[in-house]
Amino acid sequence: MKARRKRDKNWVASRAVQVSFVILLLGLWYLGTTRWRISPILLPNPVAVWHELKDVLSTGEYIPDLRITLTELAIAFSISSTTGITLGYLISRSRYSIRVFEPLLAGIYSVPIILFLPLYILFFGLGPASKIALGATISFFPIVLNTIAGFGYVDRIFILSARSMGASDYQLFRWVLLPAAFPVILTGLRIGFTIALLSILGSETIASLAGLGHRIVHLAEGMDTARMFAYIAFAVAIALFLNTVTSMLEARARQR
Amino acid sequence: MAASDVAVRARNVSHQFGEEGESLHVRALLDTSLDIRRGELFCLIGPSGCGKSTLLNVIGGLLTPTSGKVMVGNTDVRGPLPQEVAYVFQENALFPWSTVLENVSLGMMFQGVPRAEREPRARKSLEAVGLADFADHYPGQLSGGMRQRAALARALSLETDVLLMDEPFGALDEQTRMVLGEDLSVLLSRTNKSIVFVTHSLGEAVFLADRVAVFSARPGTIKDIIAIDEPHPRKPSFMTSEKFTALRNQLFGLLHEEIRKAMADSTASERGAGGKGGGAKPS
Numbered sequence A: 001m002k003a004r005r006k007r008d009k010n011w012v013a014s015r016a017v018q019v020s021f022v023i024l025l026l027g028l029w030y031l032g033t034t035r036w037r038i039s040p041i042l043l044p045n046p047v048a049v050w051h052e053l054k055d056v057l058s059t060g061e062y063i064p065d066l067r068i069t070l071t072e073l074a075i076a077f078s079i080s081s082t083t084g085i086t087l088g089y090l091i092s093r094s095r096y097s098i099r100v101f102e103p104l105l106a107g108i109y110s111v112p113i114i115l116f117l118p119l120y121i122l123f124f125g126l127g128p129a130s131k132i133a134l135g136a137t138i139s140f141f142p143i144v145l146n147t148i149a150g151f152g153y154v155d156r157i158f159i160l161s162a163r164s165m166g167a168s169d170y171q172l173f174r175w176v177l178l179p180a181a182f183p184v185i186l187t188g189l190r191i192g193f194t195i196a197l198l199s200i201l202g203s204e205t206i207a208s209l210a211g212l213g214h215r216i217v218h219l220a221e222g223m224d225t226a227r228m229f230a231y232i233a234f235a236v237a238i239a240l241f242l243n244t245v246t247s248m249l250e251a252r253a254r255q256r
Numbered sequence B: 001m002a003a004s005d006v007a008v009r010a011r012n013v014s015h016q017f018g019e020e021g022e023s024l025h026v027r028a029l030l031d032t033s034l035d036i037r038r039g040e041l042f043c044l045i046g047p048s049g050c051g052k053s054t055l056l057n058v059i060g061g062l063l064t065p066t067s068g069k070v071m072v073g074n075t076d077v078r079g080p081l082p083q084e085v086a087y088v089f090q091e092n093a094l095f096p097w098s099t100v101l102e103n104v105s106l107g108m109m110f111q112g113v114p115r116a117e118r119e120p121r122a123r124k125s126l127e128a129v130g131l132a133d134f135a136d137h138y139p140g141q142l143s144g145g146m147r148q149r150a151a152l153a154r155a156l157s158l159e160t161d162v163l164l165m166d167e168p169f170g171a172l173d174e175q176t177r178m179v180l181g182e183d184l185s186v187l188l189s190r191t192n193k194s195i196v197f198v199t200h201s202l203g204e205a206v207f208l209a210d211r212v213a214v215f216s217a218r219p220g221t222i223k224d225i226i227a228i229d230e231p232h233p234r235k236p237s238f239m240t241s242e243k244f245t246a247l248r249n250q251l252f253g254l255l256h257e258e259i260r261k262a263m264a265d266s267t268a269s270e271r272g273a274g275g276k277g278g279g280a281k282p283s
Helices: A002-034 A046-059 A063-092 A095-109 A113-124 A128-152 A156-164 A169-206 A212-221 A225-254 B052-059 B100-111 B115-128 B144-157 B174-191 B202-208 B236-240 B242-273
Strands: B006-017 B026-037 B041-045 B067-072 B085-088 B162-166 B194-199 B211-215 B222-227
Touching: A002 A046, A046 A225, A063 A095, A063 A128, A063 A169, A063 A212, A095 A128, A113 A128, A113 A169, A128 A169, A156 A169, A156 B085, A169 A212, A169 A225, A169 B100, A212 A225, B006 B052, B006 B194, B026 B052, B026 B194, B026 B222, B041 B052, B041 B202, B052 B067, B052 B162, B052 B194, B085 B144, B100 B115, B100 B144, B115 B144, B144 B174, B174 B202, B194 B202, B202 B236, B202 B242, B211 B242, B222 B242, B236 B242
Parallel strands: B041 B194, B041 B211, B085 B162, B162 B194
Antiparallel strands: B006 B026, B006 B067, B211 B222
């Protein structure tokens, strides 16, 4: 009981530090724009940003851009998760193919794939297709690698004991391989989802026709910095929300 | 011995890992023949790497021998025989993602037991090993000894005639193994199963077995078989009797020589061929 209270106390203390850190940053931001007279084109007043944000939300102006970004994300993630899990499973079926493909894929994963964006735009145009292709490519790697790790390194004793009790191929997959691999695959999916969102927002800011990233760059080019900050805050909130949801799903699925 | 009294019959079984000339080449088992009677507990004991586990895996159909054949009852062993043979592995063969009850039920599902029968049978066998209150725990929440009890419950629930146990208490501490050994003796005296039990422990072999086969150093084969003439279930007092000590000493005499030989052998081959190749585990 006592230990628990102590832990709660630590929890409160660390949360207090985190909150005061954020308040301090906001305070510095406010002082910077008022007392230290930083140009509002470089750094808008936080109050002005707040008003812009309210305006963006109340007019529903954000809806078409958000819809495009989320659609790109959904399509990219469905492509990368289905291909990643399928290929990962197939590769994990033999020691030989794991030895061949795992280092290869891990090697490509370490390449900054965003550098291929110009190529993707050449292939798929400025519209959503190039964002989807890039997001799917980038998020494919952690998903396929974690699927290989999940299925490929199931302890042999589990397989032997299931076989000794007469498990069929399907039963072995459903009751042994899948539950053994599931948590590892889930981590791959969460990482893949996060970096798909990052790369889609990022590529929208570089070359695009619509989407949240595109809107942010558009406002920056129009020197409408306060509204741009409002959109950045909005995009951050969406990203935070999605990442929290995926982390919660992961934690819930792992729970036993 | 009449054929119907034999539960497991092994004839001239040899097994080698890898091909001759390869660095991983190990002759694990050489021309071993063996009859295990119905209802007896048969112990395999011998130096590390002498092929006792290899023989067990051959009987269980998990390993196809290089030559020779094994029959369980009237069936040739060509792969796992889930209706006839159940296995208790050394440790941690329980699925960590399922509860104890689910683990036991899954085994029966693999074996083909109808759904409605699984849970009552699982609960019955958990009760038999003293884990009735832990049915809904996950293996990770149990001690090593309890996990092995659960693994035993899973094997018992399959209601096979033959039970193979590969150093089931090998990873446990001395006190836990002693208690588990006593419980096992009581439990098995009621079931009339034929059991093959691999162990390193002389005391365990004498306490549990009806007959003990002593293996020679690699390539392993059976050097001698000693009968332990003492009714089951055996009492703890048997462990302190003179008979126990005499049998244990007899086993020790047989084994000691082989262990020396095995160790001299492995150091010689390590010096000769730069290690015998740790990849294959022929024990």
